[in-house]
Amino acid sequence: xxxTVRAPTTGDLATGLDDxxxxxxxxxxxxxxxxxxxxxxxxxxxxxxMTHLLAVLLWVAAGLAVIAGMPELGVAISLIVVLxxxxxxxxxxxxxxxxxxxxxxxxxxxxxxRSGRQTSVDVADLVVDDIVLVEAGDRxxxxxxxxxxxxxxxxxxxMTGESAAVxxxxxxxxxxxxxxxxxxARARVVAVGPATxxxxxSRLSETxxxxxxxxxxxxxxxxxxxxxxxxxxxxxxxxxxxALGLDATQAFLFGVGVSVALVPEGLLPTVTLSxxxxxQRMAGEQALVRRLDAVETLGATTFxxxxxxxxxxxxxxxxxxxxxxxxxxxxxxxxYAPTAAVTGTGDPxxxxxxxxxxxxxxxxxxxxxxxxxxxxxxxxxxxxxALALRVGAPVESVVARRPYTAERMVSSAWYDGQVxxxxxPEAVLTRCQGVPDGIRAALxxxxxxxxxxxxxxxxxxxxxxxEANEHELTFVGLLGLQDPPRLDVAEALGQCRRAGIRVAxxxxxxxxxxxxxxxxxxxxxxxxxxxxxxDLPQDDRELAVLLDVEPGAVVARVAPADKLRIARVxxxxxxxxAMTGDGVNDAPxxxxxxxxxxxxxxxxxxxxxxxxxxxxxxxxxxxxTAVELGRATTQNVRRFLTFHLTDNVAELAPFAAWAxxxxxxxxxxxxxxxxxxxIGTDMLPALALGAEPGRADVMRGRRRxxxxxxxxxxxxxxxxxLTEAALTLAAFTTVLLxxxxxxxxxxxxxxxxxxxxxxxxVIAGTQVANAFAxxxxxxxxxxxxxxxxxxxxxxxxxxxxxxLAFLGVPPVADLLGGSFPDVGGWGLVLASAGxxxxxxxxxxxxxxxxxxxxxxxxxxxxxxxxxEARSDPEEEP
Numbered sequence: 065x066x067x068t069v070r071a072p073t074t075g076d077l078a079t080g081l082d083d084x085x086x087x088x089x090x091x092x093x094x095x096x097x098x099x100x101x102x103x104x105x106x107x108x109x110x111x112x113x114m115t116h117l118l119a120v121l122l123w124v125a126a127g128l129a130v131i132a133g134m135p136e137l138g139v140a141i142s143l144i145v146v147l148x149x150x151x152x153x154x155x156x157x158x159x160x161x162x163x164x165x166x167x168x169x170x171x172x173x174x175x176x177x178r179s180g181r182q183t184s185v186d187v188a189d190l191v192v193d194d195i196v197l198v199e200a201g202d203r204x205x206x207x208x209x210x211x212x213x214x215x216x217x218x219x220x221x222x223m224t225g226e227s228a229a230v231x232x233x234x235x236x237x238x239x240x241x242x243x244x245x246x247x248x249a250r251a252r253v254v255a256v257g258p259a260t261x262x263x264x265x266s267r268l269s270e271t272x273x274x275x276x277x278x279x280x281x282x283x284x285x286x287x288x289x290x291x292x293x294x295x296x297x298x299x300x301x302x303x304x305x306x307a308l309g310l311d312a313t314q315a316f317l318f319g320v321g322v323s324v325a326l327v328p329e330g331l332l333p334t335v336t337l338s339x340x341x342x343x344q345r346m347a348g349e350q351a352l353v354r355r356l357d358a359v360e361t362l363g364a365t366t367f368x369x370x371x372x373x374x375x376x377x378x379x380x381x382x383x384x385x386x387x388x389x390x391x392x393x394x395x396x397x398x399x400y401a402p403t404a405a406v407t408g409t410g411d412p413x414x415x416x417x418x419x420x421x422x423x424x425x426x427x428x429x430x431x432x433x434x435x436x437x438x439x440x441x442x443x444x445x446x447x448x449x450a451l452a453l454r455v456g457a458p459v460e461s462v463v464a465r466r467p468y469t470a471e472r473m474v475s476s477a478w479y480d481g482q483v484x485x486x487x488x489p490e491a492v493l494t495r496c497q498g499v500p501d502g503i504r505a506a507l508x509x510x511x512x513x514x515x516x517x518x519x520x521x522x523x524x525x526x527x528x529x530x531e532a533n534e535h536e537l538t539f540v541g542l543l544g545l546q547d548p549p550r551l552d553v554a555e556a557l558g559q560c561r562r563a564g565i566r567v568a569x570x571x572x573x574x575x576x577x578x579x580x581x582x583x584x585x586x587x588x589x590x591x592x593x594x595x596x597x598x599d600l601p602q603d604d605r606e607l608a609v610l611l612d613v614e615p616g617a618v619v620a621r622v623a624p625a626d627k628l629r630i631a632r633v634x635x636x637x638x639x640x641x642a643m644t645g646d647g648v649n650d651a652p653x654x655x656x657x658x659x660x661x662x663x664x665x666x667x668x669x670x671x672x673x674x675x676x677x678x679x680x681x682x683x684x685x686x687x688x689t690a691v692e693l694g695r696a697t698t699q700n701v702r703r704f705l706t707f708h709l710t711d712n713v714a715e716l717a718p719f720a721a722w723a724x725x726x727x728x729x730x731x732x733x734x735x736x737x738x739x740x741x742x743i744g745t746d747m748l749p750a751l752a753l754g755a756e757p758g759r760a761d762v763m764r765g766r767r768r769x770x771x772x773x774x775x776x777x778x779x780x781x782x783x784x785x786l787t788e789a790a791l792t793l794a795a796f797t798t799v800l801l802x803x804x805x806x807x808x809x810x811x812x813x814x815x816x817x818x819x820x821x822x823x824x825x826v827i828a829g830t831q832v833a834n835a836f837a838x839x840x841x842x843x844x845x846x847x848x849x850x851x852x853x854x855x856x857x858x859x860x861x862x863x864x865x866x867x868l869a870f871l872g873v874p875p876v877a878d879l880l881g882g883s884f885p886d887v888g889g890w891g892l893v894l895a896s897a898g899x900x901x902x903x904x905x906x907x908x909x910x911x912x913x914x915x916x917x918x919x920x921x922x923x924x925x926x927x928x929x930x931x932e933a934r935s936d937p938e939e940e941p
Contacts, residue, residue, distance in 0.1 A: 078180075079177065079179060079180040080176060080177035080178040080179065080180065080194065080195040081178055081179075081191070081193055081194060081195075082178065082179045083178075083179070085193070086178065086191050086194070089191035089192050089193055089194075090191045092192075093191060093192045093256055093257070093259070094256065094257050094258070095188055095189075095256070095257055096187055096188050096189070096190040096191070096205065096206050096256035096257050097188050097257050098257065098258070098260070098262060098263050110149060110150070113149035113150075114145060114146070114149040119145050119149065121290070121291050122141055122142075122145045123142070123145060125141055125323070126138040126139075126141040126142045126145070128320045128323060131320055173185065173186060173187065174186075174187050174190055174196055174205045174206075175196065175197045175198075176190070176194050176195060176196050176197070177195040177196075177197065177250075178194070178195075182197065187205035187206070190205055190206045190253055190256055191253065191256060192253050192254065192255065192256055193252060193253060194206075194252070194253040195211070195250065195251070195252055195253075196208055196250075196251050196252070196253060197248070197249075197250055197251075198238075198244050198248065198249050198251065199244060199247070199248035199249075200244050200245060200246050200247060200248070200427075200441070202243070202244045203241065203242070203243055203244075204218070204238050204239065204240050204241065204242050204243075204244065205240060206240050206253045206254075206255065206256045206260060207237060207238065207239060207240050207253070207254050207255035207256075207259070207260045207261055208237070208238040208249075208251035208252065208253055208254065209235065209236070209237055209238075209251055209252050209254045210232055210233060210234055210235060210236045210237075210238065210249050210250075210251050211234070211249075211250045211251055211252055212234065212249065212250045213232060213233050213234065213236075213247060213248070213249040213250075214247050214248050214249070214467055215246055215247030215248075215465075215466070215467015215468050215475065216231065216232045216233065216244065216246070216247035216248065216249045216467075217230060217231045217232070217244075217245050217246040217247060217442070217467075217468065218230050218232060218238060218242045218243060218244055218245060219242060219243040219244075219245045219442075220239065220242045231468055232249070237254065238251060239260070239261040239262065240255075240260040240261060240262045241261075241262045245441060245442045246427065246428075246441070246442060246445075246467060246468070247467045247468075282770055282771045282772070285772075286331075286705075286771070286772060294322075294323045295323060297322060297323070297716065297719070298319040298320060298322045298323030299319060299323075300319075300723065301318065301319055301322050301719055301722075301723050302315050302316055302318055302319020302320070302322070303315070303319070304723045304727075305318050305319070305727075308726065308727040318735075322719055322735060331705075331708060333747070333751075334704050334708070334747070334750045334751055334754060335701065336356065337751055337754060338697060338700055338701060338704065338751070338754030338755075339356040339357065339359045339360060339697065340356060341697075341754060341755055342359040342360075342693055342694065342696070342697035342700075343356060343359050345693050346359065346677075346689075346690050346693050346694075349686060349689045349690065349693065350679065350680040350681040350683070350686050351677055351678070351679060351680070351686050351687075351689065351690040351693075352664065352677065352678040352679075352680055353676070353677055354675060354676055354677065354678065355676045358659050358676035358677055359693075359694050359697050360694060360697060360698050360701065361640060361658050361659050361676070361694070362642065362659055362677065362690050362691050362693070362694030362695075363691060363693075363694030363695035363696070363697055363698040364640045364658075364694070364698065365565060365640050365641070365642045365658070365659060365691050365694070366564065366565055366566065366638075366639045366640050366641075366766060367565065367566045367567075367568070367612070367634050367639040367640070367641045367642070368560065368565060368566070368567045368568075368641075368642045368643075368644070368687065369567075369568050369569075369570050369627070369630060369631065369634075369641060369642070369643045369644065369653075369657070370567060370568070370569055370570070370644045370684060370687075371569070371570060371571055371644050371645055371646060371650070372569055372571040372578055372581055372582075373547060373571065374646055374663060374682055375644055375646070375663065375679075375682060375683075375684050376549055376550065376553055376569065376581060376582075376585060376587070376684055377547040377548060377549050377550065377581060378399070378547065378548050378549070378550055379443075379547060379682075380399045380400065380443070380547060380548065381439075381443045381444050381446070381447035381516075381545050381546075381547055382395075382397060382399065382400075382447055382450075382545065382546055382547070382548060383395055383397075383447050383448065383450070383451040383543050383544065383545050384396075384515065384544055384545070384546045384548075385510060385515065385542075385543075385544035386408075386410075386415055386418050386419070386451075386541055386542065386543050386544070387410075387503065387506045387507075387510070387541060387542040387544075388410050388411065388414035388415060388417075388418055388540065388541040389414065389500040389503075389539065389541075390409075390410040390411035390414045391408055391409035391410030391411065391414075392408050392409060392410055392506070393406060393407070393408035393410045393415045394406070394407050394408050395451065395454060395455075397450065397454055399437060400430040400437040400438060400439055400446060400447070400450045401437045401450070402430070402437065402450060402453035402454055403454065404454040406454065406455060412455070414540075414541070415455050415541075416455050416456060416457040417457075417540060417541075418520055418540050418541030418543065419448070419451045419452040419454075419455050419457040419543075420452060420457040420458070420484075421484040421485075421486070421520040421521070421522055421540050421541070422448045422451070422452075422484075422486050422518070422520045422543060423448050423449055423451075423452040423457065423459065424462050424477040424479060424484040425465065425475045425476060425477045425484050425485065425486035425520075426442070426445035426448055426449070426475070426486065427441055427442075427445060427465075428440065428441035428442040428443070428444070428445025428446040428448070428449060429441065429445075429446060429449045430446045430449050430450050430453070437450070444516070444518075444545060447545055448543070451543070462477045462478070462479045464477070464478045465477045465478075466531075466533075466534075468486075468487065472487070472491065472531070472534065473487050473488040473490070473491035474486065474487030474488070474491050474492060474495070474534055475487060476533055476534050478525055478526070478533065481524060481525070481526070482522060482523070482524055482525065483522060483523050483524070483525035483533040483534070484520065484522050485520065485521045485522065485523075485533075485534050485537055486518055486519070486520050487518065487519065488518065488519070489507050489517050489518065489519040489542065491519075492518075492519035492520070492521050492537070492539075493507075493519060493539070495521065495534060495535050495536070495537045496521055496537045496538065496539045497536050497537065497538065498539070499539055500539060503539065503542065506542060507519075507542055510542065510544040511576060512576070512580070513580050514546075514576060514577045514578075514579065514580020514581055514584070515544035515545060515546050515580075516544070516545045516546070516577065517542055517543065517544050517545070518542075518543050518545070519539075519541070519542050519543075520540045520541050520542075520543065521537035521538060521539050521540050522537060522538055522540055523536060523537050523538055547581075549581060549584055549585045550683060550684060550685070552683065552684075552685040553585045553684050553685060554585045554586045555685070556684055556685035556687070556688040557585060557586050557587050557684075558586065559688050559692075559763050560688060560691075561614075562763055562764055562765075563691070563695075563763040563764065563765065563766065564765055564766035565691070565766075566611075566612060566613070566614065566616075566617075566639070567587055567616055568611050568616065568617040568618070568619065568630075569581075569582050569587055569588075569616075569617070569618045569619070570619045570622045570626070570627055570630065571618070571619070571620055571622060572620075572621060572622060575594055575595075575596055575618070575620035575621065577620075578594070578618050578620045579594045579618055579620075582594075582616060582618045587616045587618075588615065588616040588617075588618055589615040589616060590615060591613065591614075591615040592613065592615035592616040592617060592618070593610055593611065593613055593615075593616075593617040593618065594617075594618045594620070595610065595617075595618070595619055595620070596619070596620050596621045597619055597620070597621045597622040597623050597626040598621065600619070600626060600629075604629075604633045604636065607629070607630070607633050608633050608634060608636070608637045611630065611634065612634070612637065612639070624650070624652060624653065627643065627645075627650065627652070627653035628652050628653050628656055630653075631643050631653050631656045631657040632656060635656075635657075635658065640658045640659075641657045641658050641659070642657060642658065642659040642660075642661055642687065642691075643656075643657035643659070643660055643661065644661040644662075644663075644679075644684075644687065645660070645661070645662060645663075645671050645675075646662060646663035646671050646682075650662075650671050650674075651671055651674040652674075654671060654674040654675050654676075655674050659676050659677060660674055660675040660676045660677070661675060661676070661677045661678075661679060661687055662674070662675035662677070662678050662679070663678075663679055663682045664678040664679055664680040664681070664682065677690060688763075691763070692758065692762055692763050693758065695758070695762045695763065696756075696757070696758030696759070696762055697754075698771075699756070699758070699759070699762065700753060700754045700755070700756050701754070701771060702771060702776055703753040703754075703756060703838045703839065704750040704751075704753040704754055704838070705771060705772060705776065705780070706776055706779060706780045706784070706838050707746070707749065707750050707753055707831070707834055707835060707838045708746065708750060709772075709776075709780035709781065709785065710780050710781075710784040710785045710788055710831075710834055710838075711741060711742070711746055711788070711827065711831055711834075712785070713780070713781055713784075713785025713786065713788065713789050714785065714788035714789045714792050714827045714830070715733070715738045715741060715742075715827065716789075717732075717789035717790075717792060717793055718731055718732035718733050718792065718793065718796070718823065719731065721793055728807065728808050729807075730800070730810075730811055730816055730819075732792065732793060732796040732819070732820060732823040733792075733820055733823055733824055733827070733881075733882070734820070734880070734881045736879065736880050736881065737820070737824050737880050737881060737882060740824075740870055740880055741824070741827060741828065741831075744866050744870065745828045745831065745863045745866050745867055745870075746831060746863075748858075748859035748862050748863060749831065749832070749835035749856065749859040749860060749863055751855075751859065752835070752853065752855035752856040752858070752859035752860075753835065753838055753839065753853075753856065755853065755855045756839055756853050756856075757852065757853065775841075779841070779907070783903065783904070783907045784834060784837065784900065784903075784904065787830075787899070787900055787903045788827065788830045788831075788834070788896075788900060791826055791830055791896040791899060791900065792823050792826045792827050792830075792896075793823075794896075795822050795823055795826040795889070795892040795893070795896060796819050796820070796822065796823040796826075797819075798892060799815075799818055799819035799822045799823075799885075799888075799889060799892075800815060800816075800819045802888070803815040803818070803819075814883070817881065817882055817883040818882075818883050818885065818886065818889070820881055820882040820883075821871050821877070821882030821883045821884060821885050821889070822882075822885040822889035822892060822893070823882075824870070824871065824880070824882045825867060825871060825885050825889065825890070825893045826892060826893050826896045828863065828867045829867075829893040829894070829896060829897045830896050830897055830900045831863070832860050832863055832864065832897060833845075833897040833898075833900045833901050833904075834900060834904075835856055835859065835860055835863075836848070836850070836856065836860075836901070837900070837901060837904040839852070839853060839856065840908075841908075842908055843908065844901070844904060844905030844908055844909075845901050845904070845905065846901075846905070870882075871883070871884045871885070872884050
């Protein structure tokens with residue numbers, strides 16, 4: 065609700081609002097409450113899991129099964145859908161709660177002046193024109209305008225991405241949700257609730273919608289193809305059986321049964337459990353997955369947009385260089401610990417003087433707790449305290465301080481007749497009576513390598529001299545501070561380049577600082593791009609071309625809207641975008657990107673709730689590890705898709721043979737036998753293939769963009785599928801012929817049952833062999849360590865036991881329609897499995913060339929269509 069109230073008078077600024085004015089302002093502007101997010105109810109989230117395309121296909125199959133007189137099958141398929149929906153729902157129930165966490169960023173109480181008295185009120189009771197008093201340690205509870213300030217600085221990193229504390233003075237606007245790090249202020253409330261900057265970011269977060277994952281898009285395509293095939297085959301065979309003399313009811317039920325049998329009932333649980341296992345493995349690597357399909361999307365990532373502070377760097381300020389008139393000193397310390405190695409050409413006394421001068425001007429300190437040193441107050445000020453401890457400068461008492469202001473750009477302290485001054489180099493050097501030779505050149509050198517530089521100076525002075533103490537100074541030193549990069553970032557960025565993944569740094573920091581860090585870790589190389597957010601091209605195509613460069617890109621002083629636009633533009637150019645962030649301002653972009661990656665240790669609740677992946681250790685390298693595990697999971701999805709599709713060809717072949725022969729060739733297997741294969745014998749091996757360990761060079765080259773590409777289709781349908789189908793029909797025919805059947809005759813019931821049981825066993829037996837063959841796309845089974853995936857061994861053992869139960873338990877065998885094979889039949893099963901492995905090995909041989917390696921490590925070269933050797937994107941064991 066918006067409106068206009070009278071402008072406060074001078075008296076109001078001194079005494080604040082009275083009770084009547086407070087109620088009037090609240091009536092016009094509303095309460096200071098961030099509106100709750102519009103979120104989907106739990107029932108709708110659950111319904112979404114039960115109504116996506118694959119689930120709908122299974123629901124249709126369940127209904128058709130009931131119509132076809134197989135109610136038990138209908139119930140079984142329905143249970144599969146429901147259990148998968150409940151599992152996925154539980155994983156994602158809290159995924160859309162980002163804006164609800166925004167309210168946790170507001171303090172519980174605020175100090176205001178009303179009717180001439182200071183009083184503490186709930187933040188929700190703040191109204192426009194209230195006079196609010198804030199000081200160091202307070203969190204701003206509404207958007208404020210500064211009326212007066214003493215050395216006021218704010219930590220706005222969660223809102224703007226700027227890592228340095230931001231000074232504010234008269235007339236400046238303070239954003240709700242930010243922290244006061246130094247000084248105090250008297251301010252007037254100018255916006256509450258929905259009108260605050262914080263609420264604006266909330267609205268951005270709500271309107272940003274997650275795009276469908278690559279896995280979702282590709283599974284939709286698979287489901288559409290399967291649905292069309294199942295319907296077409298069922299319709300064709302139903303009409304064919306009607307033409308062959310079956311009555312209309314039987315022909316309809318037969319066609320329906322075939323359609324149900326061709327629906328891959330095992331695909332949904334296999335995909336879900338494979339993604340869940342990938343998520344579990346990522347959690348073991350400090351990457352918490354909040355949305356299951358993000359596992360596969362991570363593997364498809366082609367562009368990572370990363371923040372700098374805390375992700376590329378350690379988010380620990382550290383004084384690494386001090387330049388005094390006597391020379392340069394380099395300090396090698398770890399974080400905020402008080403010990404460090406000091407080297408250089410300067411006088412140690414001058415170094416201690418510089419450290420002590422800086423320390424006198426600040427209030428931030430370091431403290432030790434549980435053996436860990438951490439900052440208290442502003443991180444930069446804490447780094448100055450750590451420097452003083454490292455060089456042995458004593459902490460002396462200070463009589464009075466003048467805090468830093470934006471106009472002066474310095475802070476000062478008076479002690480024992482002396483004045484210490486700390487501030488921006490350009491402000492301090494102009495106040496000095498003379499600057500020693502080489503200092504300005506040293507300043508340029510330090511800023512060029514990305515250090516944040518402050519200068520210190522001093523002079524005799526008195527407590528009551530005021531600003532006069534800050535002029536006619538004697539230069540003391542330059543202090544260069546660094547937020548060191550994480551040790552493993554350079555290697556992680558190298559892995560990204562080898563994987564064909566582009567990386568851009570999006571930060572609120574100064575461009576020179578961002579550029580220096582980016583070059584230091586290898587993110588930015590010659591030919592890379594450095595640009596400020598305000599200078600980004602307005603044309604989306606030009607923006608994509610600007611950022612999509614192999615040497616890397618840096619966007620400094622980036623705004624939340626810039627991040628949103630960058631994520632959208634890169635996605636429109638075909639990239640799968642992973643966006644990292646830790647602040648409130650990052651939430652909309654995290655939701656817009658294909659994968660939103662939030663910081664778990666230092667990030668805001670809002671960012672974590674908006675994300676798909678949370679880095680528990682905040683390491684950029686953990687993103688790369690998650691991408692690697694995502695790629696391994698995607699390879700496993702391709703493995704069990706190959707396994708499933710091969711089986712479908714073998715299951716379809718008997719129906720095709722029966723239809724094409726006009727019914728003169730008997731039907732080798734029935735609908736219930738197909739379903740027993742899909743839901744029974746095939747399920748466990750497919751799940752085991754979903755747990756296959758990742759290959760050594762999974763991060764070499766860009767990942768395939770589709771799950772079912774030409775290579776997979778040829779392997780599943782033409783090589784393995786046709787082989788399995790031919791072996792099944794050959795075994796079925798052999799049993800019939802050896803028991804006296806002749807073409808065109810109707811086989812006797814015992815003979816047909818024996819032949820059908822043998823065909824069923826051949827499909828299951830060749831699928832046992834196929835489970836081992838699908839572990840590798842390059843190596844034959846005899847070149848693979850069978851112990852590399854013990855789950856496959858266990859699953860195959862369980863499949864064999866199920867096969868024996870389906871054929872050897874009389875009630876089950878009678879229901880399915882096949883009998884236990886004789887010795888000759890089991891010989892055909894074993895021979896068929898061996899033939900499948902041989903065909904698989906022969907199909908892989910032309911694509912592989914073994915090159916002996918001097919180290920004894922097998923090296924694989926894969927020949928492409930042009931005969932040239934290329935690196936294998938899926939190296940095998």
